[in-house]
Amino acid sequence: MEISNNAVVGLTYELKVSKEQDEIESAPFSVEVRDEEDPFYFIFGQSGLPEKFESYLAGKKEGESFSFIIPTADAYGEADEELIMALPKDQFSKERGFEPFMLEEGNFLPLMDENGFPLQAKVLKDLGEEVLLDFNHPLVGFDLHFEGEVLEVREATPEELDHGHVHGEHGFDHK
Template sequence: MKIQENAVVGLTYELKVSKEEDGIESAPFSVEIRDEEDPFYFLFGNSGLPEKFEELLGGKEDGEDFSFTLSMVDAYGEPDDELVITLPKSQFSGERGFSPEMLEEGNFLPLMDENGYSMQAKVLKDLGENLLLDFNHPLVGFDLHFEGKIIEVREASKEELAHGHVHGEHGAHE
């Protein structure tokens, strides 16, 4: 089966990122590896990944290798200064499940928005009573280099289509 809308896709890959600064592209460095022990599964057309990622996988089949680069523009774009905000440290108390170590600069805080969706913010600076947090996607501002293999393509079940995600061994459990 070819990768197409509403197919469940399983892949292994290595993701490397690079960034252009002052007209000079940095050497790509590895940030994530998904191997046979921990493959990545998603519902094609409903992955939440950059559109170009799915577009470049479309039509490929089980067993095929892939290698492509998403430019920053086609990936997560440029950083948005409006997503860097200061919040009172008191909002990140022990009663809310936060430890002092979690609030250290450079750490990512697991958060939820007002609709209950998971999100994260990077602690940029401890300002004493406040924290300077960056809510931009961690891969914003980078070119993404993917190299991998398609290990499974199958038709999504009615339940997976209704729920918008993969069920079973490689997906969400109900």
């Protein structure tokens, strides 16, 4: 079976990123490895990843390897200054499930938006009564270099399509 819309896809890959600065491309460095012990499974067309990621995989079959680069503009774009904001520290209290070390510079805070969807913010700076947070995607501003192999391609079940995620061994378990 070929990778196409609504197929369940399992991949192993290494993701490296690079950044262009002053017209000089940095050497790519590894930021994530999904191996056979921890493969990445998703429903094609619903991965939540940049569109180009799925377009480069379309038509591939189980056992095929892949290697492609998604430029910044087609990945997560450039940083949006409006997504950097100072919030009162008292919003991140123990009562709300936060520990003081979580507000240290460089940490990512696990948060939820107003609709209950998970998101994260990087702590940029402690401003005393406030903390400066960056809500941009962590890979904003980077070219994404993917190299890997297609482990599995199968039809998604009606339940998986209805729920929008993979079930079973490599997916979500509703138990």
